[in-house]
Amino acid sequence: xxxxxxxxxxxxxxxxxxxxxxxxxxxxxxxxxxxxxxxxxxxxxxxxxxxxxxxxxxxxxxxxxxxxxxxxxxxxxxxxxxxxxxxxxxxxxxxxxxxxxxxxxxxxxxxxxxxxxxxxxxxxxxxxxxxxxxxxxxxxxxxxxxxxxxxxxxxxxxxxxxxxxxxxxxxxxxxxxxxxxxxxxxxxxxxxxxxxxxxxxxxxxxxxxxxxxxxxxxxxxxxxxxxxxxxxxxxxxxxxxxxxxxxxxxxxxxxxxxxxxxxxxxxxxxxxxxxxxxxxxxxxxxxxxxxxxxxxxxxxxxxxxxxxxxxxxxxxxxxxxxxxxxxxxxxxxxxxxxxxxxxxxxxxxxxxxxxxxxxxxxxxxxxxxxxxxx
Numbered sequence: 001x002x003x004x005x006x007x008x009x010x011x012x013x014x015x016x017x018x019x020x021x022x023x024x025x026x027x028x029x030x031x032x033x034x035x036x037x038x039x040x041x042x043x044x045x046x047x048x049x050x051x052x053x054x055x056x057x058x059x060x061x062x063x064x065x066x067x068x069x070x071x072x073x074x075x076x077x078x079x080x081x082x083x084x085x086x087x088x089x090x091x092x093x094x095x096x097x098x099x100x101x102x103x104x105x106x107x108x109x110x111x112x113x114x115x116x117x118x119x120x121x122x123x124x125x126x127x128x129x130x131x132x133x134x135x136x137x138x139x140x141x142x143x144x145x146x147x148x149x150x151x152x153x154x155x156x157x158x159x160x161x162x163x164x165x166x167x168x169x170x171x172x173x174x175x176x177x178x179x180x181x182x183x184x185x186x187x188x189x190x191x192x193x194x195x196x197x198x199x200x201x202x203x204x205x206x207x208x209x210x211x212x213x214x215x216x217x218x219x220x221x222x223x224x225x226x227x228x229x230x231x232x233x234x235x236x237x238x239x240x241x242x243x244x245x246x247x248x249x250x251x252x253x254x255x256x257x258x259x260x261x262x263x264x265x266x267x268x269x270x271x272x273x274x275x276x277x278x279x280x281x282x283x284x285x286x287x288x289x290x291x292x293x294x295x296x297x298x299x300x301x302x303x304x305x306x307x308x309x310x311x312x313x314x315x316x317x318x319x320x321x322x323x324x325x326x327x328x329x330x331x332x333x334x335x336x337x338x339x340x341x342x343x344x345x346x347x348x349x350x351x352x353x354x355x356x357x358x359x360x361x362x363x364x365x366x367x368x369x370x371x372x373x374x
Contacts, residue, residue: 065356
């Protein structure tokens with residue numbers, strides 16, 4: 001969808017709005033004499049696209065994003081528009097999912113909706129071995145790759161990728177050759193979106209709403225049930241979040257069912273008391289001053305007794321929480337969330353149409369002192 005607007009005060013000022021940006025010219029009248037008007041982007045500070053994915057690896061750029069219409073970016077400097085432009089090779093219009101290898105953080109994979117101009121062997125996905133600076137398309141797409149984008153997960157070593165396509169098999173598919181070929185996994189009751197352990201190679205997890213599965217003994221190929229009890233019958237089949245610094249340390253946000261924590265790869269779970277609503281969760285850097293080594297956990301949800309849906313942080317595995325934002329900075333609620341793994345207290349919020357917001361601990365030299373949009 002696009003539209004044209006002529007400035008009623010200055011007829012030479014024409015704006016052209018598209019799903020990608022807002023372009024403008026201040027000399028449109030030169031077209032009457034056969035010359036080309038001078039165009040520029042007049043959308044600084046304006047976002048019109050949903051944020052669909054955020055990752056913050058332990059090396060390289062602190063943030064990589066997936067967005068609608070314009071693919072996504074590697075954010076090396078939050079103060080300026082990404083110098084490298086949107087992702088190419090393959091060129092995607094919407095990046096639906098991204099992941100990085102926990103012990104090989106320069107390896108990143110992404111999948112999404114291909115741009116019409118993309119001519120890569122597999123237009124739907126690719127990988128990077130230099131932290132998202134350059135990309136290589138998969139040689140082969142997983143079966144069922146379509147404009148539904150699906151989801152990608154990368155094991156800790158960067159040698160196994162797992163792609164859940166929206167139009168293919170009723171199980172995730174894995175590749176051990178950088179996307180040179182894909183095979184169907186087994187063991188899951190239906191199509192689920194796995195997540196990779198960030199410490200242990202070839203280990204993936206999945207949750208079906210009642211039971212928990214992992215690939216502990218199969219090298220990432222076969223899922224087996226590790227939790228035999230329907231500990232939350234009727235809960236949504238949400239995707240767990242793996243702690244980047246601890247093997248088997250998992251967090252499971254289940255909306256109105258609350259937040260659950262496992263330290264043994266999903267074999268047993270403990271409900272985090274006081275969490276009334278858990279929409280999203282992210283693990284970030286531990287507080288270096290506390291010297292506990294416990295990673296911070298960010299929550300988009302509600303805490304008892306206030307029951308206010310907001311952004312919270314816990315530095316003690318959910319025993320206590322501190323609110324990160326205030327009522328004047330809710331931003332309509334994030335659609336995706338990620339925490340910085342190198343800057344204590346920093347959290348990234350991806351909005352549906354409002355761009356990316358990041359927040360630091362105010363006046364804290366460990367976390368910076370800026371909070372604002374990118």
